[in-house]
Amino acid sequence: MSERTKSTPIWDRPEPAPRPTPGPLSRERIVRAAMGIADAEGLVSVSLRKVGAALEAGPMRLYGYLSTKEELLELMVDAVYGEILSVGPIEGDWREALRGMAHRTRQATRQHPWFVDLLGGRPNLGPHALRYLETSLATLSTLANIDDALQAFRTVHAYVIGAIRSEATELRAELETGMDKAAWQTANGPYVLRQIATGQFPMLARIVQEATHPSPDAVFDAGLECVLDGIAARLARG
Incomplete structure (x- = not known):
């Protein structure tokens, strides 16, 4: 060549x-x-x-x-974006549409855990990746200011990458140690309780005693809604 x-x-x-x-x-x-x-x-x-x-x-x-291998990785990323888009059209208002894209991206990472490791740097420029970006931004086309639309997309995208990267890290820890989250908590629980008993960590004590500790799905959805609420509030302020 x-x-x-x-x-x-x-x-x-x-x-x-x-x-x-x-x-x-x-x-x-x-x-x-x-x-x-x-x-x-x-x-x-x-x-x-x-x-x-x-x-x-x-x-x-x-x-x-x-x-190069780097080109192969770019092609792999673009193939996953193609799978995300193959599910069907994105419908609804900007909020519903961005929520749908977020869930599709998370689902793709569950099928291909390595996908998240290739996100977050420079934009991917493959044909499917560009269509993903165009589709996402098109859901925000009703916003008069293109900068507002781009910022909304970037904010949701950043949340999704951070959330699914955290989930992927937890899964890898389970595979590498052979210890799931419950077993890890059981092993480390006595140490954490001793630290809380010193009185130096009142907020950690509240988390242990009062927090509901919802499922990963519920945590992802709640965080996403916080992000969407923030975007909506900012847009309402003009």
Whole structure:
């Protein structure tokens, strides 16, 4: 692959001509194989060599379709955005629509836990990612000020990423330690109670004694509603 071709964004780069032997290959097949590895073993296990082995193709053949692992990760992210959009159209007012996009994104992360690790930096520019952004912003098209619309989207997006990243971290901790949240709380409970008994942590004492500790779904929904309430209040102030 020439240096000029490498400098061209993956989205503008044509695939090589199909070759029936030693086996059919395409960017879609490469991406699906990589996603399968990531789903089963985590993002750290994804490599061009391992993907090539899964497709019974040498890694050099893959370089005809992409240049780097980073490009493969971009393609994987865009494929997940495609799955999010494939559920169907987003309907309702701006609040209902943003709520729907938030839940879809969270569901995608449950199916592909590695997805959240690739969010939060520079915007993804794949065709599905751009459609996701356009669809999300279109739900805010009734707002007169485009800056208000963009800020509302960014705020909800930031909340969703933070919330699902926290959930993903908890799940990884369970897998790595073999100890779920309840077992972790049981193991650390006596220590925390001793600290609370010193009287130095009155708010922690209230949390232990009074908080209802709702389910992760309820926590996510409550946090999202707080964000949407804040956006609505800001918009009402003009």
